[in-house]
Amino acid sequence: MRDYLVTLLIFGSLPFILARxxxxxxVWSWISYMNPHRLTWSFAxxxxxxxxxxITLFISLLFSRDVRKPPMYPLVWVWLLFxxxxxxxxxxAIYPDFAMAxxxxxxxxxxxxxxxMMIMRTPERIHMMLWVIxxxxxxxxxxxxxxTIAHGGSFRVWGPEQSFIExxxxxxxxLLMVLPLGFxxxxxxxxxxxxxxxxxxxxxxxxxxxxxxSRGAFLAIxxxxxxxxxxxxxxxxxxxxxxxxxxxxxxxxPQSWHDRMMTIGEYEEDSSAxxxxxxxxxxxxxxxxxxxxxxxxxxxxxxxxxxxPDPSAxxxxxxxxxxxxxxxxxxxxxxxVGIFYAGWRLAAQVARVADPLPEHRWxxxxxxxLQVSLVAYAVGGAFLSMSYFDLPWHLISFLVLMRVMLEExxxxxxxxxxxxxxxxxxxxx
Numbered sequence: 001m002r003d004y005l006v007t008l009l010i011f012g013s014l015p016f017i018l019a020r021x022x023x024x025x026x027v028w029s030w031i032s033y034m035n036p037h038r039l040t041w042s043f044a045x046x047x048x049x050x051x052x053x054x055i056t057l058f059i060s061l062l063f064s065r066d067v068r069k070p071p072m073y074p075l076v077w078v079w080l081l082f083x084x085x086x087x088x089x090x091x092x093a094i095y096p097d098f099a100m101a102x103x104x105x106x107x108x109x110x111x112x113x114x115x116x117m118m119i120m121r122t123p124e125r126i127h128m129m130l131w132v133i134x135x136x137x138x139x140x141x142x143x144x145x146x147x148t149i150a151h152g153g154s155f156r157v158w159g160p161e162q163s164f165i166e167x168x169x170x171x172x173x174x175l176l177m178v179l180p181l182g183f184x185x186x187x188x189x190x191x192x193x194x195x196x197x198x199x200x201x202x203x204x205x206x207x208x209x210x211x212x213x214s215r216g217a218f219l220a221i222x223x224x225x226x227x228x229x230x231x232x233x234x235x236x237x238x239x240x241x242x243x244x245x246x247x248x249x250x251x252x253x254p255q256s257w258h259d260r261m262m263t264i265g266e267y268e269e270d271s272s273a274x275x276x277x278x279x280x281x282x283x284x285x286x287x288x289x290x291x292x293x294x295x296x297x298x299x300x301x302x303x304x305x306x307x308x309p310d311p312s313a314x315x316x317x318x319x320x321x322x323x324x325x326x327x328x329x330x331x332x333x334x335x336x337v338g339i340f341y342a343g344w345r346l347a348a349q350v351a352r353v354a355d356p357l358p359e360h361r362w363x364x365x366x367x368x369x370l371q372v373s374l375v376a377y378a379v380g381g382a383f384l385s386m387s388y389f390d391l392p393w394h395l396i397s398f399l400v401l402m403r404v405m406l407e408e409x410x411x412x413x414x415x416x417x418x419x420x421x422x423x424x425x426x427x428x429x
Contacts, residue, residue: 002039002040002041002044003040003041003042003043003044003045004044006036006037006039006040006044006049007043007044007047009036010027010031010049010052010053011052013027013053014052014053014056017053017056017057017060018056018059018060019060020060020064020066021057021060021061021064021066021067021115021119022066022119022120022125022128024053024054024056024057024060025057025112025115025116025119025120025129026128026129026132027053028050028053028054028057028112029112029129029132029133029136029390029394030132030136031049031050031053032050032109032112032390033132033133033136033137033390033391034135034136034137034139034140034160035160035161035162035163037049038160038161038162038163039160050108054108054112057115061115066119067115067118067119068118068119068121069118070114070117070118071117071400071401071403071404073400073403074342075339075342075343075346075396075400076117076400078335078338078339078342079339079396081335082332082335082336082339083107083110085328085331085332085335086103086106086296086327086328086332087103088292089292089293089295089296089327089328089329089332090102090103090295090296092290092292092295093294093295093296093297093298094294094295094298094303095295095297095298095300096295098296098297099295099296099297099298101297102296102297103296105388106296106388109388109390109393110393112390113390113393113394113397114397116129116394116397116401117397117400117401117404120401121401121404121405122405123362123405126366126398126401126402127185127188129394129398130181130184130185130366130398131185133178133181133391133394134178134181134182134185137165137174137175137177137178137391138175138178138182138201138205140157140159140160140165140171140175140208141171141175141178141201141204141205141208141209142201142204142205142208143208144157144158144171144175144204144207144208144211144212145203145204145205145206145207145208145211146204147208147211148207148208148210148211149207155211156168156211156212157171157172157208157211157212158171159171159174164386164389164390165389167384168212169212169383169384170384170386170389171208171212172208172209172212172220172380173220173376173377173380173381173384173386174386174389174391175205175208175209175212176209176220176221176224176373176376176380177373177376177377177391177392177395178205178373178391179202179205179206179209179224179228179373179376180224180228180369180370180372180373180376181369181373182198182201182202182205183202183228183232183369184365184366184369185198186198186199186202187365188362188365209221219379219380219383220375220376220379220380223375223376223379224372224375224376224379227371227372227375228372232368274313275313275315276315276317276318276319276383278308278309278310278313278315279299279308279313279315279316279317279318279322279326280317280319280322281308281309282303282304282307282308282309282317282326283317283322283323283325283326284322284325285307285308286298286303286307286325286326286329287325287326287329287330287333289307290329291329291330291331292328292329293325293326293327293328293329293332294326294327295327295328296327298326298327299314299315299316299317299326300314301314316385317385318383318384318385319381319382319383319384319385320336320377320381320382320384320385320386320387321333321336321337321381321382323385323387324336324387327387336387339396340374340377340378340392340396343374343395343396343399344371344374346396346399346400346403347367347368347370347371347374347399348367348371349403350363350364350367350399350402350403350406351363351364351367351368352364353406354367354402354406360406360409363402363405363406366398366402367399367402370395370398370399373392373395374392374395377391377392377395
């Protein structure tokens with residue numbers, strides 16, 4: 001039954017995608033984040049739904065006037081440079097066949113995200129995307145939260161098979177990234193019953209994150225909680241209603257959960273942690289030796305024998321930073337970090353420009369919550385291989401879109417002047 005339902009929904013959307021390309025972006029995002037076909041058991045499980053939707057979307061673009069040129073800000077130029085650099089490092093990769101297969105997957109994601117910046121240029125479409133992302137990823141948090149409560153936190157929560165968020169650690173960070181989006185939607189939602197459902201879903205997602213047994217997520221929870229409180233308009237409400245729930249939730253978990261969290265400070269005795277450190281040193285050695293890095297998918301006994309301190313401990317980096325460093329060298333890492341740093345600064349600019357404008361205050365609220373999501377990615381991603389996961393790139397695209405909309409309506413971005421510059425201008429006048 002599930003197979004027929006998923007197939008009917010996706011193929012039933014194709015005529016609408018041909019008429020309106022933005023629906024194709026929404027459907028593709030739903031498939032990418034939720035992987036609904038992985039919830040089936042028969043013929044739909046391995047069907048290339050994403051490819052079918054993408055082909056339909058590109059056909060639609062040939063006849064649509066609803067597509068604009070991508071916004072060419074410095075951030076976007078650095079982004080394009082990073083994509084181009086990944087192509088170069090693939091051609092110089094140690095294992096070019098494996099690297100080319102991985103690059104193909106990454107480019108598909110990047111193309112759709114650039115199409116997002118070319119098509120989703122209205123507040124209504126951005127909000128549609130936010131709902132799709134929140135519900136698609138949040139579905140596994142809601143499901144996992146119920147599972148955790150039903151079993152007293154005795155088992156780990158996992159994501160959909162053969163996806164970026166299949167691993168319990170990856171799912172936990174993805175859920176932490178969508179929690180601020182849920183908080184934003186809760187603030188903007190006028191219907192009381194939807195507010196209640198959003199609040200319940202956010203609580204279950206928080207339970208699911210804890211129930212993942214992810215130590216990286218545990219550190220990210222602390223960072224996200226503090227930044228969520230700091231970036232919220234009503235800090236008192238968040239402080240009284242949300243933050244006290246965290247220690248209660250932690251205390252409710254079984255001893256096995258606390259035992260695992262206690263190993264955070266005992267990395268010398270943890271084979272997983274020592275394996276990470278070995279892989280991180282491998283990444284540094286590769287980057288020092290090869291300007292283009294090793295290319296995608298270089299983690300092997302052969303490469304570790306050459307560059308790792310402990311050749312026998314072949315281990316993926318489990319870090320967005322060291323993964324990029326090994327894959328694309330120091331230049332690749334600089335571009336990668338530069339994109340997200342520029343995204344953080346852009347969020348602050350959007351919030352500053354939009355906050356005094358009542359009709360655009362939603363942008364200020366969203367920009368602040370996107371910063372919280374980026375904190376979850378930056379902290380949790382330090383211990384996970386999620387460098388090419390769709391979600392953080394989509395978050396940056398929303399910030400670019402909001403800047404486009406502000407500038408199109410005459411609200412120009414100005415560089416914030418220092419106190420010395422302001423005093424010099426006053427003296428001159």
